[in-house]
Amino acid sequence: MALRAAILRHVRVPVKTLTLTGRKSQPWGPNGASLRFLSSHGDDHLSKDEVIERVLSVIKSFPKVDPSQVTPDVHFQKDLGLDSLDNVEIVMALEEEFKLEIPDKEADKIDSSNLAIEYIYNHPMAG
Amino acid sequence: MSFTRRAVKVPPNSASLEEARHRVIDFFKTACRSIPSIIDIYNLDEVATVAELRSSVAAQIRKNSHITNIKVIDMLLLKGVEEFNNIVEHAKQRHHIIGQYVVGQKGLVLDSGTKDQGDSNFLKNFYNSNYF
Numbered sequence: 255m256a257l258r259a260a261i262l263r264h265v266r267v268p269v270k271t272l273t274l275t276g277r278k279s280q281p282w283g284p285n286g287a288s289l290r291f292l293s294s295h296g297d298d299h300l301s302k303d304e305v306i307e308r309v310l311s312v313i314k315s316f317p318k319v320d321p322s323q324v325t326p327d328v329h330f331q332k333d334l335g336l337d338s339l340d341n342v343e344i345v346m347a348l349e350e351e352f353k354l355e356i357p358d359k360e361a362d363k364i365d366s367s368n369l370a371i372e373y374i375y376n377h378p379m380a381g
Numbered sequence: 382m383s384f385t386r387r388a389v390k391v392p393p394n395s396a397s398l399e400e401a402r403h404r405v406i407d408f409f410k411t412a413c414r415s416i417p418s419i420i421d422i423y424n425l426d427e428v429a430t431v432a433e434l435r436s437s438v439a440a441q442i443r444k445n446s447h448i449t450n451i452k453v454i455d456m457l458l459l460k461g462v463e464e465f466n467n468i469v470e471h472a473k474q475r476h477h478i479i480g481q482y483v484v485g486q487k488g489l490v491l492d493s494g495t496k497d498q499g500d501s502n503f504l505k506n507f508y509n510s511n512y513f
Contacts, residue, residue, distance in 0.1 A: 317436060339446070342406050343439050346413040350431060355414070358407070 305375045309367055312347050316340070329366040341365055352380045394455050401454040405442060408458060412438050412465055419468060423475045429483045437482045 306326055314321040319334050330336050330344060345361050348354070352374055356364070364370050374380045395401035416434050420426050425434070445457055467473055 315432070337443075337446075339406070339409070339439055339443055342409055343413075343435055346410065346435060347432060349414075350417075358410075361410075 299378075300375065300380055302371075302375055305380070306371050308351060309348065309371050309374060312351050313344060313367055316344060316347065324367070326371060327366065327368040331365060345370075348374065352377075354380055391459065392455075395451050398449065398451060398454075401451050401458070405454065405458055408461060408465070409438065409442060415465075415469060419478070422469075422471055423473075423478050425475075425478065425483070428479060434482060 310324055310326065313319055314324050318336060318340060323334060328334060330341050331338070345356060345364055348370055349356055354377060360373060364373055395404060413435050416431050420431065448454055468478065
């Protein structure tokens with residue numbers, strides 16, 4: 255009994271250190287920086303300028319569009335004289351350019367380059 | 382087998398013009414999204430780009446854009462879906478696709494151009510007067 259008490263008095267369990275090291279080894283924790291290596295996106299998020307430039311080049315390369323009229327806030331149907339099918343075609347071209355799949359609800363709303371830039375810039379998978 | 386099963390499944394008529402319109406646009410999107418795989422199947426990367434084929438599909442749809450009868454739109458859409466399924470299932474050959482969607486409009490224009498001797502009035506008068 256005396257021996258046991260003596261041992262217990264000397265042995266210290268380093269609780270604090272253990273939890274600290276334990277947290278460090280967890281890559282999925284809130285502080286785990288290595289989480290970013292696992293994700294396919296997030297690190298290489300597009301800059302706004304790059305999005306604007308690529309969206310405008312897609313619109314300019316559309317055969318019916320006069321490239322000199324394309325500005326970052328041009329409206330497809332009102333300013334460029336396109337119809338709704340052309341609008342869908344541009345959205346599909348943007349999908350191809352940025353490797354996205356834009357759901358119907360959002361795709362219906364995109365009717366100007368301003369909205370397209372906004373949507374693609376905020377999309378986490380745009381690449 | 383898959384051909385028969387698909388042929389039986391005809392969707393009900395659209396209730397309104399708006400619904401028919403939506404169906405057509407949905408079909409256009411599906412077609413656009415499978416263009417890369419179609420290019421892959423038929424080795425079209427040397428004759429056409431994705432953008433060209435996309436405009437070609439859009440042109441086919443726009444050709445019928447004046448139609449307002451819902452039943453006619455549904456019928457045309459059904460035909461389009463059928464054509465699309467045939468293309469995706471590789472039931473066609475490469476020259477079918479090239480003839481219809483890559484050369485497409487240009488070929489037709491060339492044909493009619495040689496038949497009515499172009500736009501040149503001089504040539505037309507020449508053929509009228511000197512062509513025995």
